[in-house]
Amino acid sequence: MVTVPLVGAIFGFGALAAVFLLNRGLAPRGGWLLVAYLLLASCPALAETLQGQAWWVGMPPPQSISSILLVLQLTTLGLLTFFSLGLSGRLGWLTACAIWLVVLAVVGLLLPGVVLPLGQMTAMLAVALAGWMLFSAGLLLALIYAYLTARLPLHANRVLFWTLALLLCLVGQALPLSTDALAAHLGVPIGLVGATGLTYAVLRHRLFDVRDALRRGIGYLLSTIIVACVVLMGLLLASQFLTTGGSSGVLGVALVALLLAFMFQPLWNFSQRMIQRYVLGERSDQAMLLRDYSQAIGEILDVEQLATAAVGIISEVLEVRRGALLLVTLLEDGDFRLRPVRGMGQLPQDERYLRSDSLVMQGFCETRGPLLQYDIDLGPSFHALEPEERDWWHNLAMDVYVPIMGREVPIGILALGPKGSGESYRPTELELLGTLAGQTAVALKNARMFGDLRQLNTEVNGLNEDLKSTNERLQQLDQVKSDFITIASHELRTPLTQVKGYTDILLAMNEEGGLSRNQVTEIGGSLSRASDRLEQVINAMLDVSQIDVQGMAMHFIETSIDTVLRFAIEKLAPAMRERKQTLTVRGVIGLPVLYADFQRLTQALSNVLTNAIKFTPDGGKISITGQQLSARGGPGDFIEVVVADTGVGIDPKDQELIFEKFYRVGNPTFHSTGATKFMGAGPGLGLPIARGVVEAHGGRLWVESSGYDPQTYPGSAFHIVLPLRPPAMSAEAMPSLESGASRPAGAAAVAAGAPGRR
Ligand code: ADP
Numbered sequence: 203m204v205t206v207p208l209v210g211a212i213f214g215f216g217a218l219a220a221v222f223l224l225n226r227g228l229a230p231r232g233g234w235l236l237v238a239y240l241l242l243a244s245c246p247a248l249a250e251t252l253q254g255q256a257w258w259v260g261m262p263p264p265q266s267i268s269s270i271l272l273v274l275q276l277t278t279l280g281l282l283t284f285f286s287l288g289l290s291g292r293l294g295w296l297t298a299c300a301i302w303l304v305v306l307a308v309v310g311l312l313l314p315g316v317v318l319p320l321g322q323m324t325a326m327l328a329v330a331l332a333g334w335m336l337f338s339a340g341l342l343l344a345l346i347y348a349y350l351t352a353r354l355p356l357h358a359n360r361v362l363f364w365t366l367a368l369l370l371c372l373v374g375q376a377l378p379l380s381t382d383a384l385a386a387h388l389g390v391p392i393g394l395v396g397a398t399g400l401t402y403a404v405l406r407h408r409l410f411d412v413r414d415a416l417r418r419g420i421g422y423l424l425s426t427i428i429v430a431c432v433v434l435m436g437l438l439l440a441s442q443f444l445t446t447g448g449s450s451g452v453l454g455v456a457l458v459a460l461l462l463a464f465m466f467q468p469l470w471n472f473s474q475r476m477i478q479r480y481v482l483g484e485r486s487d488q489a490m491l492l493r494d495y496s497q498a499i500g501e502i503l504d505v506e507q508l509a510t511a512a513v514g515i516i517s518e519v520l521e522v523r524r525g526a527l528l529l530v531t532l533l534e535d536g537d538f539r540l541r542p543v544r545g546m547g548q549l550p551q552d553e554r555y556l557r558s559d560s561l562v563m564q565g566f567c568e569t570r571g572p573l574l575q576y577d578i579d580l581g582p583s584f585h586a587l588e589p590e591e592r593d594w595w596h597n598l599a600m601d602v603y604v605p606i607m608g609r610e611v612p613i614g615i616l617a618l619g620p621k622g623s624g625e626s627y628r629p630t631e632l633e634l635l636g637t638l639a640g641q642t643a644v645a646l647k648n649a650r651m652f653g654d655l656r657q658l659n660t661e662v663n664g665l666n667e668d669l670k671s672t673n674e675r676l677q678q679l680d681q682v683k684s685d686f687i688t689i690a691s692h693e694l695r696t697p698l699t700q701v702k703g704y705t706d707i708l709l710a711m712n713e714e715g716g717l718s719r720n721q722v723t724e725i726g727g728s729l730s731r732a733s734d735r736l737e738q739v740i741n742a743m744l745d746v747s748q749i750d751v752q753g754m755a756m757h758f759i760e761t762s763i764d765t766v767l768r769f770a771i772e773k774l775a776p777a778m779r780e781r782k783q784t785l786t787v788r789g790v791i792g793l794p795v796l797y798a799d800f801q802r803l804t805q806a807l808s809n810v811l812t813n814a815i816k817f818t819p820d821g822g823k824i825s826i827t828g829q830q831l832s833a834r835g836g837p838g839d840f841i842e843v844v845v846a847d848t849g850v851g852i853d854p855k856d857q858e859l860i861f862e863k864f865y866r867v868g869n870p871t872f873h874s875t876g877a878t879k880f881m882g883a884g885p886g887l888g889l890p891i892a893r894g895v896v897e898a899h900g901g902r903l904w905v906e907s908s909g910y911d912p913q914t915y916p917g918s919a920f921h922i923v924l925p926l927r928p929p930a931m932s933a934e935a936m937p938s939l940e941s942g943a944s945r946p947a948g949a950a951a952v953a954a955g956a957p958g959r960r
Pocket of ligand 1: 847850865867889
């Protein structure tokens with residue numbers, strides 16, 4: 203016999219499946235599960251009908267079929283829920299359902315046909331029902347959790363909608379098992395309503411706002427109550443007239459009725475406005491908001507301020523707690539650069555480049571309207587969005603994006619977070635945001651142009667500064683060049699003149715025949731000193747030219763800094779004694795051995811020491827301090843030697859230049875009165891050579907001084923940092939170094955990674 207539930211079920215669920223398949227096929231998430239569920243949902247009615255047929259005799263009893271169908275329905279429903287809402291735990295659910303089915307089968311086999319006293323149920327049906335309750339409760343709990351943890355209101359709305367539809371489905375599943383005939387028949391229609399809800403939710407990613415619908419319903423209810431009260435009051439008043447006033451009473455009633463008729467519509471509108479404003483919290487004075495907004499942002503020429511002002515005003519109206527302005531730059535290759543500028547609240551994302559075919563940007567260009575994060579997450583048009591880009595938008599943690607359009611592409615995007623009330627954005631609000639974004643376009647264009655100009659200006663200023671300092675340096679170097687001629691000729695000519703002069707004297711005196719032995723010794727001594735000086739200057743020039751071509755040959759041997767210093771000091775001790783200067787040496791004994799070119803390092807240290815003597819007044823103090831820079835030991839370590847004096851000091855602007863060849867502070871024609879005389883001039887080659895040698899060891903040499911002052915003597919401190927082993931030396935090369943190995947200077951200097959200041 204064909205029953206009503208059968209027709210209803212087959213027609214209803216079948217129609218739903220057909221609508222679904224015609225609309226979307228099985229493509230949407232969980233599509234095949236929905237079709238499976240719809241088929242399963244129609245089965246109980248079918249089974250019930252079939253059992254009435256004569257040929258069904260001998261087939262499984264009705265309650266066993268219902269039990270199994272119940273398990274299958276709930277399994278599918280649960281999986282569909284997990285799929286459609288993107289919840290995790292599908293596998294767990296499937297396993298639990300499988301266990302439930304096995305238990306059911308075991309009970310069916312062990313206790314066939316056992317009927318429990320409770321409502322004439324078989325043991326199998328009882329197990330199925332108990333499981334149904336347990337599993338339904340679990341599913342609902344999972345939905346409640348998903349609702350509470352939903353980040354965006356539209357996600358929460360989807361969960362809420364799904365929960366309501368699911369509840370109806372569950373009730374529709376349970377009711378056919380009831381012994382009450384009416385309740386059993388209600389199962390199919392209720393289940394159909396629930397299934398319609400689920401089908402709608404799977405087909406459409408944007409669902410109608412359940413909470414908004416509820417709120418509006420309440421709004422209408424309140425308006426109706428208010429208007430009804432007023433009408434009732436009027437009617438009460440009229441009845442008062444009617445009982446007391448005879449013919450005037452009829453007139454009075456007519457008047458009240460007319461008044462009520464006139465007042466009905468305005469009263470309804472008024473109550474609706476009041477409820478919208480004070481109960482539902484909707485702002486209707488949009489014109490005022492637009493005026494406030496354009497006034498507030500019109501004058502702003504700074505992008506950061508613009509973001510703060512725009513988001514600030516919007517947040518006042520829509521009670522948004524977070525917001526930002528994403529600055530969009532269209533790059534030459536068609537890609538986009540998005541730079542988030544904070545407006546309010548945290549901004550967790552950095553700048554991001556999006557490809558020209560980014561679905562989101564294309565969406566903005568096509569619709570020129572707002573886009574919801576919910577659409578990006580679930581919208582069918584964004585299914586193919588690149589996962590990385592999807593994550594970026596997701597991590598911005600915003601709710602809505604409103605493009606600020608340029609001519610064809612957005613120049614900015616107003617990104618707004620969820621509303622404080624937890625509600626989703628209403629269509630009217632999205633429209634309002636679109637209008638506000640339109641107003642922001644001009645202000646944003648101006649601000650960006652102004653920002654670009656300001657940046658350009660800063661860049662030009664920076665370039666100017668660079669140009670100025672390069673110019674100054676070029677001038678100084680130019681000066682050095684011309685000084686070189688003066689210095690070289692002066693430094694070479696002085697001893698040369700001496701040689702020539704003494705030779706002339708020697709010859710003249712010899713001709714006269716009056717040359718005594720003492721005179722020969724004296725003139726010979728002077729000649730020797732002059733030619734020594736000549737040799738020194740020429741050697742220095744050769745050394746410095748070697749550094750230039752990175753060809754200074756190094757002979758590294760194992761030595762100690764203490765020995766090197768002793769050699770350097772030994773030669774200069776007479777000069778220090780003559781100048782009554784005191785020298786203190788601390789911390790050098792006990793420093794680890796190092797690999798160094800003994801002669802070159804002695805030369806470098808003696809150059810620095812010579813300068814300390816030369817630029818420190820008589821009676822001044824010179825100190826040498828040594829220390830190990832790292833206590834770890836091993837080839838990576840460094841030692842530092844600081845040569846400090848109480849001399850005239852060095853102006854900060856000269857502190858790098860003095861390491862340039864031929865550079866000397868002051869007048870280059872200043873006459874040299876001797877290598878160690880106070881403020882005696884030299885060829886300006888001592889420090890470039892010293893630095894060249896130190897760098898050839900992989901070390902660093904620099905000076906620190908508060909400034910030049912020949913009255914107060916602020917002093918200077920030359921820092922020499924040397925690695926215990928030059929970096930260019932490989933471990934394999936070590937044994938041969940014991941006897942001294944040659945390496946070109948440049949290699950070590952390039953690999954240098956010594957600590958210190960340059
Ligand atoms: P010079 O042969 O002229 O001494 P250097 O290269 O050794 O050439 O030094 C360059 C310049 O650096 C010196 O002319 C001097 O002005 C300055 N200078 C070097 N050492 C010191 C120091 N200890 N105190 C003050 N000025 C110094």
